Amino acid sequence: MLKLDQLSHSYQSHTAHTQPMNLSFSLEAQQGDIVALIGPSGAGKSTLLALIAGFLRPDNGKLTIANQSIFQQAPAERPLSMLFQEHNLFPHLTVSENIGLGIHPGLKLSQADKESIVVAAARVGIQQYLGRLPEQLSGGQKQRVALARCLVRHRPLLLLDEPFSALDPALRKEMLELVRSLAREHQITVLMVTHSPEDALKIANKCAFITNGSITVFGDTQPMLTQPQDAELKHYLGL
Numbered sequence: 001m002l003k004l005d006q007l008s009h010s011y012q013s014h015t016a017h018t019q020p021m022n023l024s025f026s027l028e029a030q031q032g033d034i035v036a037l038i039g040p041s042g043a044g045k046s047t048l049l050a051l052i053a054g055f056l057r058p059d060n061g062k063l064t065i066a067n068q069s070i071f072q073q074a075p076a077e078r079p080l081s082m083l084f085q086e087h088n089l090f091p092h093l094t095v096s097e098n099i100g101l102g103i104h105p106g107l108k109l110s111q112a113d114k115e116s117i118v119v120a121a122a123r124v125g126i127q128q129y130l131g132r133l134p135e136q137l138s139g140g141q142k143q144r145v146a147l148a149r150c151l152v153r154h155r156p157l158l159l160l161d162e163p164f165s166a167l168d169p170a171l172r173k174e175m176l177e178l179v180r181s182l183a184r185e186h187q188i189t190v191l192m193v194t195h196s197p198e199d200a201l202k203i204a205n206k207c208a209f210i211t212n213g214s215i216t217v218f219g220d221t222q223p224m225l226t227q228p229q230d231a232e233l234k235h236y237l238g239l
Ligand SMILES: Nc1ncnc2c1ncn2[C@@H]1O[C@H](COP(=O)(O)OP(=O)(O)OP(=O)(O)O)[C@@H](O)[C@H]1O
Pocket: 011, 012, 021, 039, 040, 041, 042, 043, 044, 045, 046, 047, 048
């Protein structure tokens, strides 16, 4: 479904004392896979998502979704949605309007669109807040709104950059379970950056370990994280 073949990017060094950072990623995920992206700080996890989302231009390599190259597509045209830890909602727009932005950036919405906003809000459990402004919501409720906005887009790929790490453990677990059931229901492929191996074990069937700008271990999450063979991965997990 999603295929990256040596998708590369180099960050130039800004000072004489630092080296340029070269990153290159190869990865294959099937439809409905939930892939956890783990690895030390600065390894390249967010860069990988930015390359797929189109925020960052690759220098080389191939990037396909359902065998179609998305290399030339602008970020908004790509068949994906993305959820970050912060800055997900516009403060002056209601919950309903914030969700509607996922359908049309100018909020030109048909009756059917408005109905799909209500359906998505109900699916993530925030239908009673549709008229509120983001400041009138808790952190967890805000992330539900952002998730509903991803849902109304009906895109086959969802990119998550630690969206729930600021939530308390019980709420985080709830949100992870919600993402897992939504991914199952809609056969969405999910790539999730996380610093928590526990979260990876809870939600992801596949796991990619990123070090120094590339994926060095990829496999089924359970054996990979509970019986790691790779020395660097063992060290990262503290085993
Ligand atoms: N705009 C930039 N210019 C130069 N170097 C950058 C830039 N953005 C990121 N880098 C470098 O590229 C590397 C990968 O960064 P990235 O943010 O992808 O890592 P990460 O694995 O997501 O880290 P973290 O877990 O801390 O968020 C880091 O060494 C970082 O310093």
